[in-house]
Amino acid sequence: MFIYTVKNGDSLFSIASKFQFPLDKIREVNGLIDPTLVPGQALIVPSNYYIVQPGDSLYTISQMSLVQVNTLRSANGLQSDVLSVGMKLYLPVRTKYPEEGLSYFIPATPEQIEMTTRNFSPYNAYFGIFEYHITEEGNLSTLKNDELAVIASRNHRVAPLATITNLTPEGFSPEMTRQVLNSPEIRNRLINNIYTLIKTKNYAGVNVDFEQVRAGERDLYTGFLRSLNDRLNPEGYLTSVALHVKKSDSDYPGYDYGGIGAVVDFAFIMAYDWHEKHSGPGPIAPIDEIRKTLDYAVQRMPRNKIILGVPRYGYDWTMDNGTVMSAKAVSVTTATETAMRYEVPIQYSIQYQQPYFSYWDENGRRHSVWFEDARARAAKFQTVVDYQLKGVGAWQLGLNFPQSVYLVEQFFYQKRVI
Template structure:
C-alpha cells in the first residue's frame, strides 16, 4: 500500500491504470462516494507493487509507501538509486507495533451502534462511551448505553464510561472546583462512579474534566489517585483525558500536573489536537511539531506505556469577513474533502505542519479557510507512536467519517485485546 496525491487531470481510471489496480479497490479503500477528485487529495493505493513513474526517486517512493529507502533497496536488490520509469518495486509489509487503540464513541440508534462497533472493534482495545456528566451534588447524569455496552463487549473491546464536567454552557471549571474542594461531594462522586461501572458492566472509567484551574491542580491529581485506589482492587481501569501540554509555562494548562496524573491512573489519553479551533484564527488542528513536543514533554513526566496519543478525525472550516473570523465549525475529514470537491479547489499540504488545507468562496461570495487531517497527516502521527514506543493511539471520535484511518492503523500496529 502507498499514499498517492492526486494531480491535475487525474481520474480514478488513470490512477488505476497507472498502478495496475482496479478502480473499485481504490474506491473501496478510500470510501469514495463519487469519482470526482481534486488535486492534492490523497488516496491509499492497495497494492504491494509500485510501478515507477517519471520523476520518481527512492525518497519520494519511501515517503509515499511509509517504508524506509534502505528497506526498499534491500527487498528489490537495488545496487544504485537510479530508477527507470516502468520498473516494478516490491513494497514489503511494515513491521507491526503491538499497541492499544482507544477511541471515543457516542450512543446512537442500535443500527448505527452496531455498524460503528463492528467496523472499529478490530483496531481498538477500549471504547470511551461519551458521556456522563457530573452534577453539583456529586451525582451523575443518565445515559442510554446498555445496548452499546453489550455490543462493545460482544466484540471484544473494553467499554469505559466517560465522565465529564460538561454543562449546558460548556466545560465548567466552577463545577469542578466545587466538587474537588468539598470532601463529601468528592467522595460521593467516587462512590457513584464505582457503582456505575460495576452495575453497568463497564471495564473502567475515563475522566475528562476540562479547563481545570491551577488552584485545583493538586486536588485534581488527588481525586484521580483516590478514584484509582477505589477501582483498581476490582480490576477496573482508571483513565484520564488531558489537554496537550508542551511546557509548564502555559497558564491555562497549569491545572494539569502530568507527573501527578500519570502516577495516579492507568492510562493517559493526550488530546493532541485543537491547537486551532472555532475560537481561534485559522490554522492546523494538530501540527506535527506541537504533537511531537507534547509527547516529549509527557515522557519527561510519565512512562510511555501509559500514554495514548489522541488524534483527530476532523478539522475546522472558518468563514472569514474582512480578514477576520466571522464563524467556524468542525468538519469530519470526509466532509472537508467533499467540500473541496464541491467547490473544485485544490487541496494544499503544509510539510511544516503535516496537515492539509485549502480556501474557497461559497455561493454568497464569503471566503472560507479549511484545515483538517488526512491520510498523510495520520501516517505521521502513527509513526510518532511507534518511534516513541507509546501505549497506543486513539481518536475523537468514531462518528466522524475518516475511512482511510482504520486502514492506516492496521498498517502500523497490531491492536492488543484485553477481553
C-alpha cells in the same frame, strides 16, 4: 501501501493504471462515491508493488510508500539508486507495532451502536462511551442506550469505559469542578457513584475528562484520581484520564502530568484543537506541536501509559476581511467533498503535516479549511511508533474518515485487554 497525491489531470482510472491496481479497490479503501478528484487530494493505494514512472526516484517512491530508501533498495536487490521506467518494485511487509487504542463514540440508536462497535472493534482495545456528566452534588447524569453500548463493546472484545466529564450546557465548567474537588463529602460521593455505575453496568473502567481544571485545583485533581483508582483497582477496574496538551509546566497548570501519570492506568492526550471554532484558521493537530507535547509528556509519565489522541475532523472558518465570522467542525469526508464541490486544490503543510484550502461560497464569503487526511494521519501513527507509546485513539467515531481504519491496520497490531 502508497499514499498518492492527486495531480492535475488525474482520474481514478489513470491512477489505477499507473499502479496496475483495481480501481474498485482504490475506491473502496478511500470511501469514494463520486469519481471526481481534486488536485492535492490524498488517496491510499493498497498495493505492495510499484511500477516506476518517468521522473521517479527511490526517494519519491519512499515518500509515497512510507518505506525508507535503504529498505526499498535492500528488498529489491538494488545495487544503486538508478531506476528504469517500467521497473517493478516490491514493498516489504511493514512490521506492525502492538498498541492498545482508545476511541470515543456517542451511543445513539441500537443500530448505530452495533454498527460502530462492529466496524471499529478490530482497531480499538477500548471504547470511551461518551458521556456522563457530573453535578455539583457529586451525582452523575444518565446516558441513553449505555447498556447496549457496553454489551456491544464486550461482544466485540473491546473494553467499554464510562467517560465522565465536567461538561454543562454552557460548556466545560471549571467552577463546578472546583466545588466538587474542594468538598471531601461531594468528592467521595462522586467516587462512590462512579464505582456503582461501573459495577452495575458492567463497564471495564472509567475515563475521566475534566477539562479546564484550574491551577488552584491541580493537586486536588490528582488526589481525586488517586482516590478513584484506589476504589476501582482492587476489583480490576481501569482508571484512565483525558488530558489537555502541555509543552511546559505553565501550560494548563491544573494538570500535573507526573502526578496524574503515577495514579492512573493510562492517559489519553487530546492532541487536537490547536486551532478551533473560537480561534483564527490554522492546523488542527500540527505534528511539530504534537512532538513537543510528547517530549514533555514522556519525561513525566511512562510511555506505556500514553495514548495519543488524534482528530477525525477539521474546521471550516467563514472569513470577512481577515476576521472570523463563524466556524464549524467538519468531518474529513465533508472537508474533501467541499474542496471537490468548489473545485479548489488542496494544499499541504510540510511543517504541520496537515492539509488546508480556501474557497469562496455562493454568497461571496471566503472560507478557510484545515483538516486531517491520510498523509496527516500516517505522520501521527509513525510518531506513536517512534515514541513507543501505549497506543493511539480518536475523537470521535461518528465523524467519517474511511481511510483511517486502513492506516490503523497497516501500522498496528491491536492488543486485547478483555
